Amino acid sequence: MEVVMAAPPSYDRLQEVKEFDEAKIGVKGLSDSGITTIPRIFIHPQEKISDLKSTSTSSGIPIIDLSNVNSADHRLIIVEQVRAAANTWGFFQVINHCIPLSVLDEITAAIKSFHEQPHELKAKYYVRQGQSGVTYSSNYDLFQSKVATWHDYVSVWMAPAAPQIDQIPDIYRNELVEWDKNAAELGNIVGELLAEGLGLDSRKLKESSLLETRIFGGMFYPYCPQPDLTVGLSDHTDPGVMTILLPNQVPGLQVKHEEKWVDVKPLRGGLIINIGDFLQIVSNGEYKSVQHRVKANSHKEPRISIVHWFDVGNWDESNHYGPLPELITPEKPAQYRMFSKQEYVENFYSKGLDSKSLVEKLKL
Numbered sequence: 001m002e003v004v005m006a007a008p009p010s011y012d013r014l015q016e017v018k019e020f021d022e023a024k025i026g027v028k029g030l031s032d033s034g035i036t037t038i039p040r041i042f043i044h045p046q047e048k049i050s051d052l053k054s055t056s057t058s059s060g061i062p063i064i065d066l067s068n069v070n071s072a073d074h075r076l077i078i079v080e081q082v083r084a085a086a087n088t089w090g091f092f093q094v095i096n097h098c099i100p101l102s103v104l105d106e107i108t109a110a111i112k113s114f115h116e117q118p119h120e121l122k123a124k125y126y127v128r129q130g131q132s133g134v135t136y137s138s139n140y141d142l143f144q145s146k147v148a149t150w151h152d153y154v155s156v157w158m159a160p161a162a163p164q165i166d167q168i169p170d171i172y173r174n175e176l177v178e179w180d181k182n183a184a185e186l187g188n189i190v191g192e193l194l195a196e197g198l199g200l201d202s203r204k205l206k207e208s209s210l211l212e213t214r215i216f217g218g219m220f221y222p223y224c225p226q227p228d229l230t231v232g233l234s235d236h237t238d239p240g241v242m243t244i245l246l247p248n249q250v251p252g253l254q255v256k257h258e259e260k261w262v263d264v265k266p267l268r269g270g271l272i273i274n275i276g277d278f279l280q281i282v283s284n285g286e287y288k289s290v291q292h293r294v295k296a297n298s299h300k301e302p303r304i305s306i307v308h309w310f311d312v313g314n315w316d317e318s319n320h321y322g323p324l325p326e327l328i329t330p331e332k333p334a335q336y337r338m339f340s341k342q343e344y345v346e347n348f349y350s351k352g353l354d355s356k357s358l359v360e361k362l363k364l
C-alpha cells in the first residue's frame with residue numbers, strides 16, 4: 001500500500017509561490033544561493049516521477065539528412081522519412097539543414113548570457129503575464145500548475161506582429177533576429193515536406209496560415225540540487241503546429257515512444273522538430289503530437305534550449321479549424337471535431353501544462 005504523506009496544515013502553498021514570484025530571482029537565483037534542498041513548491045509526488053530514468057533501449061528519434069532536399073530523387077526519400085517520423089515518433093532530428101552553425105551557437109550563447117547576468121540586471125524584465133510580447137520569467141504556468149518545475153525562460157512573440165525591437169534585451173537582440181530569420185526559413189522547408197508527406201500541395205500549410213505565428217523561447221535549466229524530486233519541465237504535448245528545438249549538449253529531454261521514455265541525444269549542429277496538437281488534428285491523426293518532458297538538471301553546467309513554436313496566424317473568430325477535408329475519406333473518417341479559436345486558446349492558456357491536450361478533448 002502506498003503511504004500518502006499529508007502536507008502539514010501550516011503549508012500555505014499559494015503564499016510560497018507568490019513569494020518566489022515576487023523575489024524575481026527564478027530557479028537560477030535559488031540555485032546560485034547554494035541551497036542543498038529545494039523548496040517544497042517544486043517537489044513532485046513520487047508516483048508521478050518514479051519513471052524519470054529512461055527505460056527504453058531504443059537508439060532514439062529518427063535522424064533526417066536534409067542535404068539535396070531540392071533534388072527530385074532525394075526529395076521523395078526525405079518526404080517519406082519525414083512522414084514516417086511524424087507518424088510514429090512525432091519527433092525527428094534534422095542535419096545538414098539550411099542554418100549555419102554560427103547562428104545556432106550565437107543564439108545559445110546569448111541566451112546563456114542573459115540568464116547568467118546579475119539578478120539586478122535581469123529582475124527589471126521579470127513579468128508574470130507577458131504584456132509586451134517580450135517576457136523573462138520562471139514557469140509560465142506557475143499559478144496554474146500544481147507543482148513548479150526547475151526552469152526559467154525568456155520568450156518573444158516574433159510573428160505575425162513583429163516585436164518592438166528595443167524591448168528585446170540588448171544582450172540577445174541581434175542573435176535573436178538572425179536566428180528567427182533562419183528558423184522561419186527552415187520552418188517553411190519542413191512545412192513543405194510535411195505537406196507533401198500528406199499528399200498535399202507543398203504550400204498547403206503556409207497557405208492555410210499554419211506557420212504564421214512564431215514564438216521564441218530561450219529556456220534555462222540551472223543545476224538542481226535534488227534532481228530526483230522535481231523535473232525541469234513537466235510532461236506535455238506542444239499545443240501549436242510544430243516546434244523547432246535547439247538544445248545544448250547537457251542532456252535532459254525525453255520523448256514518450258511506445259509507452260516508454262526515450263532520452264533524446266542532440267547532435268551537434270542538428271535541430272529537433274516536433275509535431276504539435278494543432279497539426280495532429282489538421283492532419284487527421286496522420287502526424288502525432290507526442291508527450292515530452294525535461295528532467296531537472298543534475299549537471300553543474302546549465303542546460304539551455306532554444307525553442308521556436310510555429311502556430312496558426314491571425315485567426316478570424318468565425319473560422320473553425322479541424323481535419324483538412326482532403327484527408328477525410330470513407331476509409332479514414334474525421335478523427336476530431338472542428339474547434340474555435342476561443343476553445344484552443346482557453347485550453348492551453350487557462351490551465352497550463354497540466355491541462356488535457358486539445359487532441360484528447362476533440363477526439364470523436
Ligand SMILES: O=C(O)CCC(=O)C(=O)O
Nearest residue numbers: 219238247253294305307
Ligand atoms: O527544453 C527543451 O528542450 C524542451 C522545451 C519544450 O518542450 C517546450 O518548451 O515546449
Ligand SMILES: [Fe+2]
Nearest residue numbers: 236237238292
Ligand atoms: Fe514542448
